[in-house]
Amino acid sequence: MSAHDGATGIIKHRMDSMKSLQDASKTVGNMFKGKTDYDLSSMRSASETFIQHGEVMADQFPDTQESREGHKTEALPAIWDNWDEFTALAEKFTQDSRAFDAIVAELQSLPTLDKDSIRTARTAFFKAAKNCSGCHEQFRAE
């Protein structure tokens, strides 16, 4: 059983999307925490996943009754009360993810990974990932 058993429609759709973000985030986080080896192609697919889901995030929160009150949703009404702020956060997440993606792409073109490049990628990753908790604190129920 998972937290979103029973969710349907737009709610299930965005929960699945968030789940993909969580998986991607974990994959990269584990590399920077030294739990797994650096693997630039999985890092790249994670950065691409961030961008893809970031770009459609605002669209996944339409102002409809289903979206606001659907079964299992943790989305707070604050989203629609502060729509500009919510979409700005989604947009910032996407921008930061693009910056992270560009750095990973650059690393892929290097013959070897040095400490400085890893540090740059690490900083960019955590900058993008900070938007996750930043948005959840304001717009997602505990």
Ligand code: HEC
């Ligand atoms: C702009 C706001 C915003 C950003 C950015 C954001 N999220 Fe979310 N996230 C939400 C909201 C709102 C929900 C609740 C959705 C619902 O329950 O309908 C949510 C739900 C989730 C869930 C729970 C899904 C479930 O199955 O119940 C996970 C996991 C998650 N987000 C991970 C992430 C990760 C990881 C990132 C960043 C890589 C991220 N989110 C970025 C707003 C955001």
